[in-house]
Amino acid sequence: MTRRFWLMKSEPNCFSFENLMHDNPDHTSCWDGVRNYQARNLLRDELHVGDGVLFYHSNIKEPAIVGIARVVRAGYPDHTALDPRSDHFDPRATDTKPIWYMVDVQGVVPLPFPLTRVMLSQHPVLSKMDVLRRGNRLSVQAVAEQEWLTVSEIAGLNREQGE
DNA sequence: GCCAACGTTGGC
DNA sequence: GCCAACGTTGGC
Numbered sequence: 001m002t003r004r005f006w007l008m009k010s011e012p013n014c015f016s017f018e019n020l021m022h023d024n025p026d027h028t029s030c031w032d033g034v035r036n037y038q039a040r041n042l043l044r045d046e047l048h049v050g051d052g053v054l055f056y057h058s059n060i061k062e063p064a065i066v067g068i069a070r071v072v073r074a075g076y077p078d079h080t081a082l083d084p085r086s087d088h089f090d091p092r093a094t095d096t097k098p099i100w101y102m103v104d105v106q107g108v109v110p111l112p113f114p115l116t117r118v119m120l121s122q123h124p125v126l127s128k129m130d131v132l133r134r135g136n137r138l139s140v141q142a143v144a145e146q147e148w149l150t151v152s153e154i155a156g157l158n159r160e161q162g163e
Numbered sequence: 164g165c166c167a168a169c170g171t172t173g174g175c
Numbered sequence: 176g177c178c179a180a181c182g183t184t185g186g187c
Contacts, residue, residue, distance in 0.1 A: 011173090036182075059173050117174080135180035137172050 005143040017067035020107040027107035044075040044101040064114035073104035
């Protein structure tokens, strides 16, 4: 299986890259609460251990890619859908038909500076990224290898961090 | 199956 | 705060 690359959006007021790096053992957290079928399908079927993740902060003054992460556990049922006390509870979900899935993500390294939407949109390669498309609300989206490499380069990541 | 109404996302 | 874009719901 070739390695693939993804961008995952999060509202930093809710869960930031800093939260991932500092509030979790081994910088690793489950990515729960996704309640969109298209994103669910990606989480369940397409994200694999070792895939690269661009961590994007949305819904703030300067939305930006702020860090690098990786998938450390492939899709498995999102148990928060079964928990009536959870904000993400879904009464339709059951043990045998969980409906919703999540992955585990591990923070690798913050970017040396936030790669803002403005910077992305001004870049010859990155201006084509899905995340810039007007009206795109998908919280998990594919990133082209060339885009990944370009971000790595801009961020000055070494080989180990980029991998 | 159509589609209007509604709620949410998220940039600006 | 505004509002466009989108996904979901539910009446018919």
